[in-house]
Amino acid sequence: MNSNPRQLKLLDVVRGRGSATVEELADQLGVTLQTVRRDVQRLADEGLLARFHGGVRVPSSTIENIAHQQRESLHAAGKAAIARAVASQVPNDCSLIINIGTTTEAIARALMGHTGLRVITNNLNVAAIMSSNPQCEVIVAGGVVRTRDRGIIGEPAVDFIRQFKVDIALIGISGIEADGSLRDFDYREVKVAQTIIEHSREVWLAADHSKFNRPAMVELATLSQIDRLFTDRPPSDPFPALLADAGVRCDIAAN
Incomplete structure (x- = not known):
């Protein structure tokens, strides 16, 4: 679309x-x-x-996400702005885990000028993008490939991620609810994302404005487990207070 x-x-x-x-x-x-x-x-x-x-x-529906192709075009300008903001904060010569999502794929494109990155991902789209950068090493998790978006999910992916401890996790999300919970649709994807959070020294969440107050079935984490949030518009109430209480730095990307 x-x-x-x-x-x-x-x-x-x-x-x-x-x-x-x-x-x-x-x-x-x-x-x-x-x-x-x-x-x-x-x-x-x-x-x-x-x-x-x-x-x-x-x-x-709280049980099924919008199709990947549709999500790519939705809020594309906001996602691109978020991607630039994230990339500007990622240092060269660091280790990253990048998970599933169209926003994280935009971040991968924005990181193409970086050098010395070691990128672990359960997203074949991210792997394809980042592998075009000869200055980066890309490590791909094993597991079941979800055909609709080329995400890798399941227990093998969880076990693979557990081997590492990286500098920064760059994660996307389907929804942030008013109780401060981060939510997604596929429990198998959520298990991998929870492991990513556990095995990262810092967790950066990238979410455009449409993700606030968007319901989804499975709880992935809470705002208290996030270090930084990158979004494209100032969030409305009650999110500023929730972010402050959780100690999350909120970066508003300039379009």
Whole structure:
């Protein structure tokens, strides 16, 4: 999916409110009802919105993520800004673990100018990107390859990660809930991510603004287990207080 800026704004409005009528969206975006209906139809066809009579809402599933190809284009500018901000803070000659996600894949691209990195990953997309940098060593976890996004999951991946202790973990997430829990959809992926956190000296979370207040079924960690959060917009309440209480440094990436 290649959403235009108006459709991305429409998604942001609905996600911020939970639901909205067609009339509210037309007024918010300054476009005609016909334009909103056309955009809503396309976004609903892509599974990004759920329609009801007269309006749309956020899809209610907590058990299944949006498809990888759709996630690549969603908030792409924000993810790119986050990736640049993270890369600017990663020193040369350090060890990293990078997990599954489109934001972490953007970070991998932003790290292509670095030298002396040793990168461990359970993401074949990250491995393919980083292996193009001759100044980096890439180590790939073993396990089951999840075909929809080329992530490596399962107990073999957990056992593999346990061998290491790295300087920085760069992780993505599907949702951050208002109780400070970090959540994802696949318990097998979560087990690998929990092991990554345990075997890293610092944990940096990269999450665009759409991840706040987004529900998912499986708890991965809490904000207290994170050292730094990189996002593309200042988070709304209650997250500033939660981050402060957890001692998490919040970096807002400049677009």
